[in-house]
Amino acid sequence: MSRQARTMLFLVGAVGLGVLVLWAYAGLPDFGHYKGPYGDILNAVSVPERNITDVVTAVNFDYRGFDTLGEEFILFAAVIGVAILLRAQRDEEEREATEFAFGRSAPRTSDAVRVVAITLVGPTVVTGLYIVAHGHLTPGGGFQGGVVLATALVLVYLAGEYVFLRRTAPLSLVEVCEAIGGGGFAVIGLAGLVAGLAYMENVFPLGEVGRLNSAGTVPLINLSVGLEVAAGFVLILVEFLEQTLMVRLKERT
Amino acid sequence: MNTALQLAALTMVAAVGLGVVLTRDPLRQAVVVSFFGMLLGVLFFVFQAPDVALSEIVVGAVAAPLMILLALAKVRGGAE
Amino acid sequence: MSFYPFVVAAWLLLIGLYGVVTSRNLIHLIVCMQVVQASTYVLLLSIGFRHDAVPPVFAEVPVGTPAVDPVVQALALTDVVVGATVSALLFALAVQVHKRSHTLDPARLSGLRG
Numbered sequence A: 001m002s003r004q005a006r007t008m009l010f011l012v013g014a015v016g017l018g019v020l021v022l023w024a025y026a027g028l029p030d031f032g033h034y035k036g037p038y039g040d041i042l043n044a045v046s047v048p049e050r051n052i053t054d055v056v057t058a059v060n061f062d063y064r065g066f067d068t069l070g071e072e073f074i075l076f077a078a079v080i081g082v083a084i085l086l087r088a089q090r091d092e093e094e095r096e097a098t099e100f101a102f103g104r105s106a107p108r109t110s111d112a113v114r115v116v117a118i119t120l121v122g123p124t125v126v127t128g129l130y131i132v133a134h135g136h137l138t139p140g141g142g143f144q145g146g147v148v149l150a151t152a153l154v155l156v157y158l159a160g161e162y163v164f165l166r167r168t169a170p171l172s173l174v175e176v177c178e179a180i181g182g183g184g185f186a187v188i189g190l191a192g193l194v195a196g197l198a199y200m201e202n203v204f205p206l207g208e209v210g211r212l213n214s215a216g217t218v219p220l221i222n223l224s225v226g227l228e229v230a231a232g233f234v235l236i237l238v239e240f241l242e243q244t245l246m247v248r249l250k251e252r253t
Numbered sequence B: 001m002n003t004a005l006q007l008a009a010l011t012m013v014a015a016v017g018l019g020v021v022l023t024r025d026p027l028r029q030a031v032v033v034s035f036f037g038m039l040l041g042v043l044f045f046v047f048q049a050p051d052v053a054l055s056e057i058v059v060g061a062v063a064a065p066l067m068i069l070l071a072l073a074k075v076r077g078g079a080e
Numbered sequence C: 001m002s003f004y005p006f007v008v009a010a011w012l013l014l015i016g017l018y019g020v021v022t023s024r025n026l027i028h029l030i031v032c033m034q035v036v037q038a039s040t041y042v043l044l045l046s047i048g049f050r051h052d053a054v055p056p057v058f059a060e061v062p063v064g065t066p067a068v069d070p071v072v073q074a075l076a077l078t079d080v081v082v083g084a085t086v087s088a089l090l091f092a093l094a095v096q097v098h099k100r101s102h103t104l105d106p107a108r109l110s111g112l113r114g
Helices: A003-026 A037-050 A055-063 A065-086 A111-133 A142-159 A162-168 A171-194 A218-245 B002-022 B026-046 B050-076 C004-021 C026-048 C070-101
Strands: A092-094 A247-249
Touching: A003 C004, A037 A055, A037 C070, A055 A065, A055 A218, A055 C070, A065 A171, A065 A218, A065 C070, A111 A142, A111 A218, A142 A162, A142 A218, A142 B050, A142 C070, A162 A218, A171 A218, A218 B050, A218 C070, B002 B026, B002 C004, B002 C026, B026 B050, B026 C026, B050 C026, B050 C070, C004 C026, C026 C070
Parallel strands: none
Antiparallel strands: A092 A247
């Protein structure tokens, strides 16, 4: 089918889909007049029941923690997929990029980029840890803080060369961290079973509202998810960079 | 005041979304998608959703363009 | 104004799909998928919004104040991060496709090879 015919067919289908979608949206309550009961119930009971002030984190890691476990494993599986797809295959081997660039050298990173990147690594790590640790008090949590921590390692790569990134975050250590983070979530849920209640029930001491060690299992789960997301993104980054810089086709002799 | 902000944010998101689709070159699209991520972050903020805004800013403005650039680098300068 | 966010969500869905259908580069196609995902975030958050309400964080406001819905925000939050990771997987697939067929044009990638 030619390109024009395909586009025409799509436009007809898109008009139909658009009409159906808008008709479906018209059945929802008006924007700004949220009616449903669950949001109000959760807003009212989260602080008294669980001593968590950030209700979104409470929903994610306590009331609907099981769904977050599933999402975390989607992340884990996607990272494994990237690693498998980009590892060197049978007819390739790893060689340094400089072997193919006789007489040429890569342009040196400008000093401004290096200075800014090095200066920002420290604050970024601290910000990431802050966001992870305060997930149950203020907006934040394991997912956001984990990506910020991964960004700190990207800054290390920008400030120097690829070998510095490999030395700061050796691949085996990153993989172990990711496994610990992913498994940690599931293992913390077992504490509920050990106490005789349901899986992932919040059984640790709840503490006072507003302190860092309140809310039972939620800060621990936040830390483990933050570790897993950070290690996962660093693994993806290292796999892509490895592909770009190191993997070359074997010479056909 | 909040309504005006929401209207403006929604309109800009729609316009820049169209811009993302119409930018055919992936290298330029990386920059436009970073801007789209930041606009979505502003939109979520105006919708009183700070958690989601934080998530979107960190992912859409930093992680996604980075992965686009890495994939492009592999494709352009890669295996012979 | 009461229907405008839903119109924007539907608009993002349709132009994202248009980008996927008429794309000539696999990487451009994957980025258009992210626009489609953005339409779902806008839809979810529009459902949960309430006028003159605070975000569902009670660190400094008393517990009874009217707040927006936290459930849809929880859904959108993990959705964002998982969406980025799945895009990374798609990029890895695109890189491998280019390695095997030396092209990124979906129109030229039709034949299966044994």
